[in-house]
Amino acid sequence: xxxxxxxxxxxxxxxxxxxxxxxxxxxxxxxxxxxxxxxxxxxxxxxxxxxxxxxxxxxxxxxxxxxxxxxxxxxxxxxxxxxxxxxxxxxxxxxxxxxxxxxxxxxxxxxxxxxxxxxxxxxxxxxxxxxxxxxxxxxxxxxxxxxxxxxxxxxxxxxxxxxxxxxxxxxxxxxxxxxxxxxxxxxxxxxxxxxxxxxxxxxxxxxxxxxxxxxxxxxxxxxxxxxxxxxxxxxxxxxxxxxxxxxxxxxxxxxxxxxxxxxxxxxxxxxxxxxxxxxxxxxxxxxxxxxxxxxxxxxxxxxxxxxxxxxxxxxxxxxx
Numbered sequence: 512x513x514x515x516x517x518x519x520x521x522x523x524x525x526x527x528x529x530x531x532x533x534x535x536x537x538x539x540x541x542x543x544x545x546x547x548x549x550x551x552x553x554x555x556x557x558x559x560x561x562x563x564x565x566x567x568x569x570x571x572x573x574x575x576x577x578x579x580x581x582x583x584x585x586x587x588x589x590x591x592x593x594x595x596x597x598x599x600x601x602x603x604x605x606x607x608x609x610x611x612x613x614x615x616x617x618x619x620x621x622x623x624x625x626x627x628x629x630x631x632x633x634x635x636x637x638x639x640x641x642x643x644x645x646x647x648x649x650x651x652x653x654x655x656x657x658x659x660x661x662x663x664x665x666x667x668x669x670x671x672x673x674x675x676x677x678x679x680x681x682x683x684x685x686x687x688x689x690x691x692x693x694x695x696x697x698x699x700x701x702x703x704x705x706x707x708x709x710x711x712x713x714x715x716x717x718x719x720x721x722x723x724x725x726x727x728x729x730x731x732x733x734x735x736x737x738x739x740x741x742x743x744x745x746x747x748x749x750x751x752x753x754x755x756x757x758x759x760x761x762x763x764x765x766x767x768x769x770x771x772x773x774x775x776x777x778x779x780x781x782x783x784x785x786x787x788x789x790x791x792x793x794x795x796x797x798x799x800x801x802x803x804x805x806x807x808x809x810x811x812x813x814x815x816x817x818x819x820x821x822x823x824x825x826x827x828x829x830x831x
Contacts, residue, residue: 512788514544516600517559517609519577520551520584520616524637524649524763526771527577532568533779534609534631539565543786546605551612552584552619552647556592572772575652575764581612590626595605597628607786609779611648615812616745617794621807622798624792631782632794632807635711637763640684642816644796647694653680654691655733661728661759663697668726674716674751676729678738680762685819687762688732692821692830698727700830701741703734703819709741713748720750727751777802 517534531547538545546560547567554560561567571578586592600608607629610620613636613733620630634641635648657679664675668772677697679687685702692700698716701707716727727749731738742755767775775799779797794810796803 512541512606513541514546514603514605515607515609515783515786516546516548516603516605517563517579517611517636518548518551519579519581520612520619521581521761522613522636523581524635525652525767526648526775528568528571528574528634529767529772529775530611530633530635530648530779531577531579532571533776534783535563535568536565536814537780537783539704541783543699543783546603547579550580550582551616552587552596552606555596555599556584556586558602560603560605566768566787569611573766576811577809583615587622590622591692593619593622593626596621597626600628600786603652607631607791609633609782609786613647614641617641617807618811622791623810624807629786631791633778634780634794634796637687638681638684639686640815641810642813643794643810644798644805646774646797648775650665650686650762651774652765652768653687654694655768656762656765657687657691657758660698660756660761661691661730664756665726666726667697668728668754672720672725672751674727674745674749674753674805675728676731676738676742676745676753678733678755679730680758681732681746682734683737683815683817685732686822688730688735689818689822689826689830692728692730693825695728695730697730697830700730700732700826701735702732702751702818705823707735710742713745716745716749716751793821802820
């Protein structure tokens with residue numbers, strides 16, 4: 512194998528740059544030329560490649576986002592476009608591809624693999640909804656971002672007898688909301704995986720207020736309910752003044768945590784090693800502290816990763 516390429520696709524997250532760096536340095540260690548593809552599958556389909564070396568990735572370890580940038584490419588669902596992408600890779604002499612991204616990105620990698628082009632995926636999604644990996648890239652940094660924001664909110668909330676409704680990302684998965692609720696000592700976490708009774712929640716928050724508590728925090732995953740509507744419904748019903756904080760894309764950015772930097776290093780090196788060994792159609796994952804390599808077909812056929820029962824039980828005990 513003489514030439515590899517790497518791309519980042521879908522939503523960005525902290526740790527992508529660290530993964531790019533690991534892929535580049537691992538490839539060079541094997542005397543393989545490495546190329547970056549700007550703007551994900553869109554750049555691939557249009558034949559945009561740039562040579563990478565150690566200098567190209569110097570100083571990016573601590574940066575959030577992705578130096579290769581990212582874009583969504585709906586056309587990659589079409590086989591004709593997938594074949595065009597492979598033609599572009601062949602034209603450049605590329606013999607293998609590392610794809611860093613979430614569910615849609617991994618579908619693209621699997622499509623290329625099924626058409627005969629070697630591809631390996633690295634899971635990167637702050638929702639932590641990709642199966643066959645305990646953690647996806649970017650999750651830990653996002654949780655630290657949320658924790659920092661909520662800790663700061665609690666300071667001002669306790670100064671004014673306020674309740675904050677905090678919306679986290681998580682359209683289909685409430686992992687960020689429930690784990691940050693545990694870590695930050697929030698009173699409730701509303702997640703799409705579990706039903707909730709707002710009247711019951713308001714009653715419990717009102718009791719906290721009458722007991723003399725000086726603040727409350729409600730974490731709301733965006734897929735569970737609109738935080739703006741929740742804030743409007745609890746206003747004037749719980750004693751506390753109510754404020755809304757939508758964290759939005761703030762959760763995706765910032766310097767990656769130590770955990771994410773190490774995870775990116777392990778994922779990046781593992782992906783290159785799989786391609787060097789002649790393996791394709793695999794996803795690199797974290798399992799019980801070790802690396803696990805799962806066929807992309809299996810990953811994608813398994814649906815979204817469920818929140819661990821242990822996490823939900825912790826939330827039942829410690830939240831509300």
